Amino acid sequence: MALIVQKFGGSSVGSIERINAVADKVADARRAGDDIVVVVSAMSGETDRLLKLARDLAKAPNSRELDVLLSTGEQVTIALLSIALEARNCPALSFTGAQVCIRTDRAYNKARILEIDADKVKKCLAQGRVVVIAGFQGIDDDGNITTLGRGGSDTTAVAMAAALKADECRIYTDVDGVYTADPRIVSKARRLDTLTYEETLELASLGSKVLQIRSVEFASKYNVQLRVLSSFEEGPGTLITAEDETMEQAIISGIAHNKDEAKLTIVGVPDRPGIAYSILGPIADANIEVDMIVQNVGVDNLTDFTFTVHRNDYDKAMAILKKSAAGLGARDINGDTGIVKISVVGVGMRSHAGIASKMFNALAREGINIMMISTSEIKISVVVNEKYLELGVRTLHSEFGLENGQSN
Amino acid sequence: MALIVQKFGGSSVGSIERINAVADKVADARRAGDDIVVVVSAMSGETDRLLKLARDLAKAPNSRELDVLLSTGEQVTIALLSIALEARNCPALSFTGAQVCIRTDRAYNKARILEIDADKVKKCLAQGRVVVIAGFQGIDDDGNITTLGRGGSDTTAVAMAAALKADECRIYTDVDGVYTADPRIVSKARRLDTLTYEETLELASLGSKVLQIRSVEFASKYNVQLRVLSSFEEGPGTLITAEDETMEQAIISGIAHNKDEAKLTIVGVPDRPGIAYSILGPIADANIEVDMIVQNVGVDNLTDFTFTVHRNDYDKAMAILKKSAAGLGARDINGDTGIVKISVVGVGMRSHAGIASKMFNALAREGINIMMISTSEIKISVVVNEKYLELGVRTLHSEFGLENGQSN
Numbered sequence: 163m164a165l166i167v168q169k170f171g172g173s174s175v176g177s178i179e180r181i182n183a184v185a186d187k188v189a190d191a192r193r194a195g196d197d198i199v200v201v202v203s204a205m206s207g208e209t210d211r212l213l214k215l216a217r218d219l220a221k222a223p224n225s226r227e228l229d230v231l232l233s234t235g236e237q238v239t240i241a242l243l244s245i246a247l248e249a250r251n252c253p254a255l256s257f258t259g260a261q262v263c264i265r266t267d268r269a270y271n272k273a274r275i276l277e278i279d280a281d282k283v284k285k286c287l288a289q290g291r292v293v294v295i296a297g298f299q300g301i302d303d304d305g306n307i308t309t310l311g312r313g314g315s316d317t318t319a320v321a322m323a324a325a326l327k328a329d330e331c332r333i334y335t336d337v338d339g340v341y342t343a344d345p346r347i348v349s350k351a352r353r354l355d356t357l358t359y360e361e362t363l364e365l366a367s368l369g370s371k372v373l374q375i376r377s378v379e380f381a382s383k384y385n386v387q388l389r390v391l392s393s394f395e396e397g398p399g400t401l402i403t404a405e406d407e408t409m410e411q412a413i414i415s416g417i418a419h420n421k422d423e424a425k426l427t428i429v430g431v432p433d434r435p436g437i438a439y440s441i442l443g444p445i446a447d448a449n450i451e452v453d454m455i456v457q458n459v460g461v462d463n464l465t466d467f468t469f470t471v472h473r474n475d476y477d478k479a480m481a482i483l484k485k486s487a488a489g490l491g492a493r494d495i496n497g498d499t500g501i502v503k504i505s506v507v508g509v510g511m512r513s514h515a516g517i518a519s520k521m522f523n524a525l526a527r528e529g530i531n532i533m534m535i536s537t538s539e540i541k542i543s544v545v546v547n548e549k550y551l552e553l554g555v556r557t558l559h560s561e562f563g564l565e566n567g568q569s570n
Numbered sequence: 571m572a573l574i575v576q577k578f579g580g581s582s583v584g585s586i587e588r589i590n591a592v593a594d595k596v597a598d599a600r601r602a603g604d605d606i607v608v609v610v611s612a613m614s615g616e617t618d619r620l621l622k623l624a625r626d627l628a629k630a631p632n633s634r635e636l637d638v639l640l641s642t643g644e645q646v647t648i649a650l651l652s653i654a655l656e657a658r659n660c661p662a663l664s665f666t667g668a669q670v671c672i673r674t675d676r677a678y679n680k681a682r683i684l685e686i687d688a689d690k691v692k693k694c695l696a697q698g699r700v701v702v703i704a705g706f707q708g709i710d711d712d713g714n715i716t717t718l719g720r721g722g723s724d725t726t727a728v729a730m731a732a733a734l735k736a737d738e739c740r741i742y743t744d745v746d747g748v749y750t751a752d753p754r755i756v757s758k759a760r761r762l763d764t765l766t767y768e769e770t771l772e773l774a775s776l777g778s779k780v781l782q783i784r785s786v787e788f789a790s791k792y793n794v795q796l797r798v799l800s801s802f803e804e805g806p807g808t809l810i811t812a813e814d815e816t817m818e819q820a821i822i823s824g825i826a827h828n829k830d831e832a833k834l835t836i837v838g839v840p841d842r843p844g845i846a847y848s849i850l851g852p853i854a855d856a857n858i859e860v861d862m863i864v865q866n867v868g869v870d871n872l873t874d875f876t877f878t879v880h881r882n883d884y885d886k887a888m889a890i891l892k893k894s895a896a897g898l899g900a901r902d903i904n905g906d907t908g909i910v911k912i913s914v915v916g917v918g919m920r921s922h923a924g925i926a927s928k929m930f931n932a933l934a935r936e937g938i939n940i941m942m943i944s945t946s947e948i949k950i951s952v953v954v955n956e957k958y959l960e961l962g963v964r965t966l967h968s969e970f971g972l973e974n975g976q977s978n
């Protein structure tokens with residue numbers, strides 16, 4: 163008998179039919195003998211509906227009251243799922259974030275979980291009940307309702323699993339696991355059986371939307387066994403866990419890509435200390451997040467400085483850069499929104515040399531020009547023209563033998 | 571400077587436009603210098619929407635979870651109204667029933683308020699904020715969410731006014747006060763300036779839907795000054811208060827009617843002790859509420875026994891009565907759904923004789939046959955054929971001089 167936390171997202175509970183399907187799945191798991199805690203999101207569309215009401219009343223709705231409003235979405239789902247479970251003679255009890263004391267800081271709309279008191283949940287489990295908990299929400303020290311920001315239900319599930327020392331935290335989504343590449347691009351992409359926290363974090367930050375980054379960090383910190391699996395089909399999904407020295411690890415786990423970036427370059431600025439800050443300081447002040455940064459020192463002690471931002475922030479960033487360029491005496495500025503970032507990710511590359519050259523060589527063979535390069539311990543990313551997206555991803559997927567699950 | 575509790579029902583907050591109108595009204599009252607506590611219901615239609623979701627999942631939804639579900643309706647409204655107030659630079663703070671510690675018993679779906687801790691509200695008022703409280707909901711000793719049953723927001727408002735020792739509790743509705751009769755029937759019906767708790771209770775129990783009975787009982791118990799007024803028009807409304815010996819009281823305050831009843835008669839049963847219980851016991855066991863009861867002892871020690879129930883319960887009650895009739899050796903049973911109850915109500919009749927005969931005489935003059943009579947200290951009700959509804963109400967309204975506000 164195991165203790166399992168199951169998390170179902172908005173599309174998994176988006177209608178009466180879906181809620182009934184989830185209730186069947188939960189009741190089956192309970193009857194099989196496991197102790198079950200379920201964390202749910204708001205029904206799909208509900209959060210947007212509530213946000214629209216708020217924005218019809220105020221351009222910038224009060225942040226405390228927004229959390230009071232949005233937290234009702236998950237409260238509706240916990241009640242409905244518990245009603246569906248009780249109707250199946252599966253004893254269930256629902257709890258809001260406040261009722262189960264998910265204590266957070268005071269940052270409305272993007273609060274962080276500080277502490278969870280698991281005693282109430284343990285007591286209910288001991289009575290043989292399924293415990294249904296509202297994701298995405300908590301309560302601060304003064305009893306105000308807080309929310310964790312979009313996707314926060316994943317974090318609730320992982321935090322609850324950590325507090326309960328659950329055997330596994332299962333995140334049910336609309337895909338059946340994490341793949342070696344986007345199956346829409348690479349038909350031979352393969353579902354990964356296991357993945358490390360670090361790899362998952364890199365994949366998530368590279369645009370793979372399977373899990374919220376914070377929830378993976380949380381899982382890593384408290385060593386929670388995470389499993390991503392489909393709420394619509396049977397299957398083992400992908401187990402995300404700590405690196406296991408004993409198992410043979412593939413060098414490369416997957417190829418990720420991100421189409422949401424744009425790059426900006428300031429050309430021919432004097433290379434002196436503080437130049438990077440002079441350029442990126444105003445960008446950061448405008449709350450624009452910068453991803454890759456590359457600087458080359460050229461002739462005459464002049465440097466070219468390139469960075470990428472989200473495409474939505476491109477126009478704003480370009481306007482700021484224009485102002486900075488004048489002050490810095492830059493020769494020129496230019497930008498490109500027609501780019502894509504392709505990355506190879508894998509903990510195995512730590513102990514294997516030559517991954518980068520293998521990657522660059524494969525791309526060169528296909529005539530794909532690399533605009534930017536950035537590396538981390540377990541990831542190499544390149545920026546290329548967006549027309550090479552499919553070709554680039556497929557070439558690398560094949561180059562590293564991912565379709566066979568070989569250890570490359 | 572006064573402390574005022576304002577309560578707005580579902581139709582008053584049923585849309586973005588209506589919420590904006592309520593926010594204007596609240597902000598104006600605050601700026602005029604009063605301390606304001608607002609109690610709101612769910613947006614009209616929302617409770618029914620949620621109920622439908624629950625009933626799509628289970629024929630008899632779990633009562634605890636139903637309260638978790640339904641309580642979100644008011645939570646949405648408190649957030650939206652607070653957002654609208656903050657957008658007007660009118661500082662506001664919302665509270666759920668749980669947050670403001672509206673402690674109730676454990677009777678889900680129809681809980682009763684036991685205690686309110688007003689300190690939190692007082693503290694917020696002292697900070698110059700408008701306090702916006704979710705009506706209809708509370709919390710039991712174990713932290714479970716409870717609801718007070720339909721119309722419970724009135725009770726929340728009155729209980730909050732009592733706990734705060736507020737100067738007045740204003741119930742905003744879609745009518746501008748309590749009338750001497752239904753204005754759709756009596757064109758000369760007049761808005762009453764004042765009414766006693768007792769009269770209001772009689773009127774409410776007679777089908778006048780202006781206030782929930784429990785809220786009036788609460789107001790009477792704690793001597794809360796209640797005012798019913800329109801959320802759409804200006805006007806003083808009707809003040810409901812304790813009987814005031816010093817003011818000259820009209821003998822009759824109003825004429826009420828109720829079209830929702832049906833009567834059942836069991837004819838020719840032996841008149842022996844316990845006969846009433848033999849007839850009404852099975853009816854009560856089926857959870858059918860009985861309103862009027864009349865028994866006549868006739869010849870041969872046989873008695874006819876007549877009672878009224880809600881029309882929705884007529885078929886069920888008749889089936890039960892048929893079974894009982896056989897066991898009791900009754901001669902016959904019959905029923906009538908084409909009836910109406912007309913009542914005259916007024917605290918003044920306590921000290922004035924002859925009201926009943928004046929009433930019966932007026933009806934007789936118009937050829938209206940009386941089927942049943944029932945009296946209380948401040949009310950006389952008759953059951954007549956429903957075709958006489960309008961004629962009967964108008965005749966009595968005129969007979970007691972209500973269009974002139976005379977003291978009859």
